[in-house]
Amino acid sequence: MSPAGPTPSTVTSLRVRSGRTVELLLTLFALVVVGLAYVNVELAVREEVPPDLWWHLGTLTALALGLHVVLRWRARYADPLLLPIATLLNGLGLVMIHRIDLGSSSSSVATRQLLWTGVAVAAAAATLVVVRDHRVLRRWTFLAMAVGFLLLLLPMLPVVGHEEFGARLWIRIGGLSFQPGELAKIALTVFFAGYLVSTRDALSLVGRRLLGMQFPRARDLGPILVAWGLSVLILVLQRDLGSSLLFFGLFVAMLYVATERTSWIVIGLTLFMAGAVMAWRIFAHVQARVTLWLDPFAAGQSDQVAKGLMGLGHGGIFGTGLGQGYPYLTYFANSDYIFASFGEELGMVGVFAMLMLYALLVERGLRTAIGAREGFGKLLAAGLSFTVALQVFVIVGGITRVLPLTGLTTPFLSAGGSSLLANWVIVALLLRISDHARRPVAERAPDPSVNLPGVPGVTSR
């Protein structure tokens, strides 16, 4: 599609920018913002410049720049916005967790979170190094399914499984607790992408038309029923509304992207509604959530939602300023409710900025999906981006009463290692796909080190 120029030289003069310099500058900018936020918090709370500023900020800088170097080395054309956004969100999360530590009489969640940031960024770098081409993942479609289901069901095991706040989501080995559902999210996205790429024709073309919609055959309904059953199982056994909603929403969205059939959405939503109404009728904890959603100040109910709202209201438009509010008065101030903590201290303005960061992250992910050159990459990128969007929507929507509150982590911000790990790996996979999508034709020569046997249509390129 090159424009017909007088000489071929016009074509060669179009150099594709790798974006690595932009990425470096934006990442440094993100680190400066995080550093200023950290100093701001310490000045407000302890009235001194943090003595460990350089050590802490240095660690974060080393991690971000390390990943940047890995990208220069292994994914030169990767999207330049993903790393700065993830760094900024992760860094601000660290600052807020530290701020809440200061408010709640000397705990050290922030130190642990910084440690986990190291682990997560290392995992992201490892992902980029090990997964040289995202298409290899397609080979592991059913392995991913097995791993995903296993991870999901791990908390149900007797010894390692662990229940907290009425939800059975954790495993605990030694002193370390982990939420395997976060990683299951990635495994299942890989599985959905692989599975749907192979079966999309059967799902989209075969079937009966009814009321102007293409309805699938009964046997093709199988997978969606399985996914539905799985999310209901999570809901029932683990009492986790959030994850259940997340998995099912993710599956329906990917099904829709794969088949381009609105009927799937209708079927999906119908099934979801049915499941939701059932859950509401059967489970007391679901009913409590709905009651609190409709009236957060209802007497005799938990005041969790109410406290979050009061925090947000206290912040108002411009917020109290970092370190000058009372975010620790809210339950789970550094995990589920960290968004309310930001809302209190940074105000509506700050919260808008953070939502914009998420929107931008998701937008870059979806753009990667559009740019990806084959179905698997498209589905995987779309699926991964959409989980981030959906997760933000479900948790922030729960805090702001757009929908009933369900406990979920806020990507990159919430305290918690599993969530951080999962989200950095998601970013790594998006970077990997975007590198493939943005790489200019001239450089798209097959990498001899990447051998993709058994993946149809890949080796032939």
Place this chain on the structure above:
Amino acid sequence: MNTPIRRLAFLVLAMFTALLLATTWIQFVAADGLRDRPGNRRTLIDTYSRERGAILVDGTAVARSERTDDDLRWVRRYDQATRYSHVTGYWSFTYGAGLGLEKARNAVLAGTDDSLFYQRVVDLVTGQQPSGASLELTIDPDVQAAAAEALGDRRGAAVAVDPRTGAILALVSRPSFDPNALSSHNLTAVDEAYQQLTQDPAQPLVNRAIAGDLYPPGSTFKLVVAAAALESGDYRADSELDGPVRYTLPGTSTELPNFGGEACDPQGRPTLARSVQISCNTAFAWLAGQLGADAVREQAQEFGFGQQIEVPMQVTPSSYPDQLDDAQLALTGVGQYDVRVTPLQVAMVSAAIANDGALMTPYLVETVRDRDLEVIHETRPRTMSRSVSASTAAALTEMMVSVVQGGSGTLAQIPGVSVAGKTGTAEFGSSGAAHAWFTGFAPADDPQIAVAVIVESATDNWTGETGGQVAAPVARAMLEAGVAP
């Protein structure tokens, strides 16, 4: 697959738009409503997070804010807590500003008062934490201490004012309480302490000196009746009154006796001066009838009865009844029936007499200073009313001196100082139980301090002691402390 991905992007856009709208609603539209919700701890903490002004007596803080490490940032401390509890009141996270100056001058102490507007603007610009103004009181710590110690564990109240200015020199109510127990940050302990205080039958939270259930003034009211008599022009100090051993109340067969059933005068014709000196009941019952209810009521009002007074705490107005038959009128002459007073009001009667008849408005706050010690407000003495003429005041003073020299109030004598006083034994209920009163001032020729003391009857049928025996020593201690050497 690009079309559905684009549609998915629109769905994401819609989701984020919903979040932006919801956030706007909560943080912009509903924010004020959320802040004002009852039990919003953040709003509460905010009012506690700025330094509250101190309350100072003679340069020493009796209430001050101390920095803490917890949420509330400042804790209120009361040194000499029980001595000043009814002056300071309390400042509690759970129960707010209660009683005393903490409540009455809350806005100034908290720094939200309009008079501090200029300072708040400066704070806003310089980024300083806003803080409240401090109050310097008129209290004389020696008089306050003397009153508190002399009252001891007995229920009652003691007030002292400077008759020349109206400055309150002492304000004590017993039983007392510890405001520290309410200002503590241990909220469960605060809750317990508050329950205990409110349920205590002795009602320690009530400021009996200015805001308790009003007391019958007993014989101290005879000063008002005597003043009315002198002011009427029909009587002088040596005018003879009708003072039999027993006085039959007009229109009834009820007989009013003198204290102890004694005669006021061998002939039953004591002079006005003599009647005051020995506190002759029958003469004053008769005199009230002669003067009429209106004359007595008007004189009472000249002394401050029925007036709304803020010192700045609200003082319950003392009252003289409206509708009286002759028997009731006679009873008011000895401070019984429905005459009701606060100890401060009784002190004001003495103060007016001491100050040549000019009644000064009582006040407790000398100056208000902002954080930089700049004086924001200074109370100037104001004349409240011209209660009696100077000659009436002089005549009354002479009579009150005789009370202490050789009448019912000899226990108030101070060597080398001439003390003017009046005792009272105020019956209440029907069992003969009585409160002990004493009011007076010193030195009689150059008054510096006027006092009123009431010691409540411990039981309903306790009649053993009179004002002269129980209350006069307390007054004496205060007067002694208040008279400049």
